[in-house]
Amino acid sequence: MVSLARRALHGLLLLLGVSLLSFVLLELAPGDYFSEMRLDPRISETTVRELRARYGLDRPLPERYARWLASVARGEMGYSFAYGQPVGRLLWPRARNTLLLTATSTALSWLLAVPLGAWWATRRRGAADAGLAVLTAALLALPDLLLALGLLLVAVRTGWLPAGGMVSLGHEEMGPAARVADVARHLVLPVAALVLGTAPMLVRYVRAAVAETLDAPFIRAARAHGLPERRLLIRHALPAAANPLISLFGLSLAGLLSTSLLVEVVVGWPGLGPLLLEAILARDYYLVLGPVVASTLLLAGGNLLADALLLAVDPRIRSDS
Amino acid sequence: MSVRAGLPVALAALTAVHLAALAAPFLSPYDPTEQNRTLPYAPPTRLHVIDGEGRLHLRPFVYRMARRGDGEGYEEDRRQSYPVLFLARAVDFGGAARVHFFGVEEPARVFLLGTDGFGRDQLSRLLHGARISLFAGLLATALSLGLGWLLGTVAGYYGRWVDSVLMRSAELFLALPWLYLLFAVRAVLPLRVSSGQAFLLLVLLIGLVDWARPARLFRGMVLSARERSYVLAARGFGASDLYLIRRHIAPQTFGLLLTQAALVAPQYVLAEVTLSFLGLGVSEPTASWGNMLAALQQYHVLVSYWWMWAPGLALLAVSLAYYAVSEGLNR
Numbered sequence: 105m106v107s108l109a110r111r112a113l114h115g116l117l118l119l120l121g122v123s124l125l126s127f128v129l130l131e132l133a134p135g136d137y138f139s140e141m142r143l144d145p146r147i148s149e150t151t152v153r154e155l156r157a158r159y160g161l162d163r164p165l166p167e168r169y170a171r172w173l174a175s176v177a178r179g180e181m182g183y184s185f186a187y188g189q190p191v192g193r194l195l196w197p198r199a200r201n202t203l204l205l206t207a208t209s210t211a212l213s214w215l216l217a218v219p220l221g222a223w224w225a226t227r228r229r230g231a232a233d234a235g236l237a238v239l240t241a242a243l244l245a246l247p248d249l250l251l252a253l254g255l256l257l258v259a260v261r262t263g264w265l266p267a268g269g270m271v272s273l274g275h276e277e278m279g280p281a282a283r284v285a286d287v288a289r290h291l292v293l294p295v296a297a298l299v300l301g302t303a304p305m306l307v308r309y310v311r312a313a314v315a316e317t318l319d320a321p322f323i324r325a326a327r328a329h330g331l332p333e334r335r336l337l338i339r340h341a342l343p344a345a346a347n348p349l350i351s352l353f354g355l356s357l358a359g360l361l362s363t364s365l366l367v368e369v370v371v372g373w374p375g376l377g378p379l380l381l382e383a384i385l386a387r388d389y390y391l392v393l394g395p396v397v398a399s400t401l402l403l404a405g406g407n408l409l410a411d412a413l414l415l416a417v418d419p420r421i422r423s424d425s
Numbered sequence: 426m427s428v429r430a431g432l433p434v435a436l437a438a439l440t441a442v443h444l445a446a447l448a449a450p451f452l453s454p455y456d457p458t459e460q461n462r463t464l465p466y467a468p469p470t471r472l473h474v475i476d477g478e479g480r481l482h483l484r485p486f487v488y489r490m491a492r493r494g495d496g497e498g499y500e501e502d503r504r505q506s507y508p509v510l511f512l513a514r515a516v517d518f519g520g521a522a523r524v525h526f527f528g529v530e531e532p533a534r535v536f537l538l539g540t541d542g543f544g545r546d547q548l549s550r551l552l553h554g555a556r557i558s559l560f561a562g563l564l565a566t567a568l569s570l571g572l573g574w575l576l577g578t579v580a581g582y583y584g585r586w587v588d589s590v591l592m593r594s595a596e597l598f599l600a601l602p603w604l605y606l607l608f609a610v611r612a613v614l615p616l617r618v619s620s621g622q623a624f625l626l627l628v629l630l631i632g633l634v635d636w637a638r639p640a641r642l643f644r645g646m647v648l649s650a651r652e653r654s655y656v657l658a659a660r661g662f663g664a665s666d667l668y669l670i671r672r673h674i675a676p677q678t679f680g681l682l683l684t685q686a687a688l689v690a691p692q693y694v695l696a697e698v699t700l701s702f703l704g705l706g707v708s709e710p711t712a713s714w715g716n717m718l719a720a721l722q723q724y725h726v727l728v729s730y731w732w733m734w735a736p737g738l739a740l741l742a743v744s745l746a747y748y749a750v751s752e753g754l755n756r
Contacts, residue, residue, distance in 0.1 A: 362604035
């Protein structure tokens with residue numbers, strides 16, 4: 105428990121560090137949202153100066169950072185100039201959508217990867233082994249951008265799936281069950297892209313980890329006792345292989361979030377990705393900061409979850425701490 | 426298995442693609458920015474060897490492309506054929522005369538990969554775009570691994586406070602998903618830049634943002650290399666730090682450097698493509714694989730004009746080749 109708390113504190117410090125670093129970086133940026141206004145002859149220099157003063161952009165950096173921290177504490181996370189409202193109000197629905205997408209994809213990827221990888225570990229040679237090797241290699245080498253575009257092409261061509269977005273027209277008028285079904289239908293495309301993008305790597309790691317434990321002396325001993333292969337695999341090899349796999353879960357989250365950013369933009373899923381892109385193009389700096397901090401938070405949360413899982417699953421770690 | 430045999434093939438393919446990119450002005454039949462406003466989304470020009478009277482020609486020829494009477498799509502004007510000329514001198518869009526590998530006489534045009542929405546030759550754009558996309562990736566690889574190697578070696582070799590400072594800052598960089606990090610830093614840089622500056626900016630951006638991952642790897646390696654008995658022996662004989670790193674420690678890291686390069690180079694090519702795809706990288710009219718693929722964001726282009734996928738296929742091939750190289754090196 106103590107180690108978990110220490111990890112949480114560490115994550116919090118990292119979050120602070122990331123936000124401070126981003127703040128300093130944004131300070132270095134040439135121009136801001138209002139400098140675009142200067143190009144407009146209808147807006148006078150004084151107006152721009154007044155606007156900057158109203159939003160506190162003329163203050164020194166430490167003061168602005170302190171103000172931003174205070175607004176984070178209020179849940180506002182600064183103010184978006186382009187949308188004219190606090191960043192928090194824009195950010196949290198988007199973060200929720202990204203969480204929905206990435207959590208679903210993570211769950212599906214692991215549900216697919218663990219059985220497939222474990223099964224693969226029991227077939228060291230033959231057609232299945234070679235086939236899976238080629239398939240995972242091909243998917244690993246396939247760029248995520250092309251994967252997302254290809255799936256979008258299939259969706260648009262066949263009309264089986266809605267092409268982009270998160271809800272259909274008239275979503276508001278639907279009943280609760282129909283609404284869930286509507287979002288689920290829209291989820292299929294981005295989730296497929298993310299699962300096909302991340303699962304191959306997971307399958308390979310699961311196979312390697314399980315294959316290693318299957319060669320361990322305790323498995324050989326258990327086999328000599330006459331335990332059936334299936335029980336050997338599920339009851340003895342998989343739990344022993346869990347440790348590296350849970351560490352992998354933490355590590356793979358960063359990649360998943362990156363891929364998610366891209367996939368969201370391509371299929372128009374209203375998550376953090378499109379928001380970040382819009383914010384960058386509008387030079388809306390507090391809005392850039394929002395998704396950046398939120399993604400750090402998601403990553404840190406995922407890693408904390410992995411640590412907690414590890415603690416729960418692996419007795420060797422419990423006895424250490 | 427066949428993967429082992431794949432290494433030389435993949436290396437040869439990669440070399441060929443990079444050479445083709447370097448030779449883009451010669452290999453491409455047109456200027457990549459030359460527009461043919463009357464020929465938007467023209468399909469790939471077909472090369473013929475048998476004419477209307479059934480005679481076989483050794484030199485392939487093309488027909489002139491014209492809009493169909495109903496205004497839907499294109500058809501070939503079969504009244505006159507235009508032979509494909511090799512090593513012909515042509516006056517370029519810019520006005521300078523230059524020898525091209527192949528081409529046809531005006532008013533016919535040869536678009537082996539069709540044209541985009543402005544009637545620009547896709548093949549010429551693909552070749553010129555490869556220069557941007559592939560070399561941005563390659564230079565960023567050199568930069569990121571160079572920096573990662575340097576900082577990782579310094580951290581691992583000197584240890585103590587140098588190590589703590591460097592590794593704490595590496596953690597800061599690793600606390601963000603890498604694409605978010607890339608975007609966050611991109612947000613700071615000016616949006617509208619000329620294509621030459623954009624190229625440089627992308628190389629610096631991609632190369633500098635990802636130093637933390639290699640730095641950690643090299644640090645670990647140097648950390649263990651430092652304690653080897655022959656390194657300790659050399660130190661006992663009074664060898665300087667610089668000598669030890671150069672003579673004993675660096676050579677051990679070169680293998681890792683090579684496999685890492687094969688691993689990250691395609692990721693960086695993809696990073697350039699992604700940024701340009703989203704309008705944050707090299708912008709029109711300069712061609713890059715990313716901004717060529719950006720046309721696919723329109724659904725009618727995505728569905729109707731398959732030749733607009735050409736940069737995607739090229740990207741896939743490069744990505745596969747790099748993957749085969751890194752697999753081959755890991756064995």
